[in-house]
Amino acid sequence: MDVVDFLKQLPQALVPEEAADTxxxxxxxxxxxxxxxxxxxxxxxxxxxxxxxxxxITMEDKDLIELLQGKLNGMTAFMTGQLQVEGDLMMAQQLQTIFDQSKLA
Known part of the structure; x- marks a missing residue:
């Protein structure tokens, strides 16, 4: 699966209660x-x-997919240079709560 097809799964993985005020x-x-x-x-x-x-968020395709699936630790990826973040860092940290990782195949 390419990265765009993967990201197109995000709407179905959104947790409405977590994203209500976002x-x-x-x-x-x-x-x-x-x-x-x-x-x-x-x-x-x-x-x-x-x-x-x-x-x-700037990452290699496979790393982004693994991050959003919960297979790659965001802090580790950031500290090792696999993940670059610009802008609202707090919002970036919320990605793993506003998306249900189990729905991202």
Whole structure:
């Protein structure tokens, strides 16, 4: 599965209760830039680059997939340079609570 197909699963994996008060744009810079917009307890995914993202995450495709599946520790990835984050670091840390990792295959 390529990274865009994987990221298109995010709307179904969103935990509405956790994302209820969240409004943000998450830019994923991978081999195929893609961004997710979270607003009003819903998520949409769009290929390309957002004009003004709240958080920009830059990673290799397989590392991003493993991170969102819970197979790669975000702090370890950040400290070893596998993960670069720009913008709202607190929002980046919430990714593992607002998305149900078990729904991301």
């Amino acid at each position: 409004q943000c744009v998450l830019q994923f810079n991978t081999s195929k830039p893609t961004y997710a917009t979270i607003k009003d307890g819903a998520c949409s995914v769009t290929e390309g680059s957002a004009s003004d993202p709240d958080v920009t």
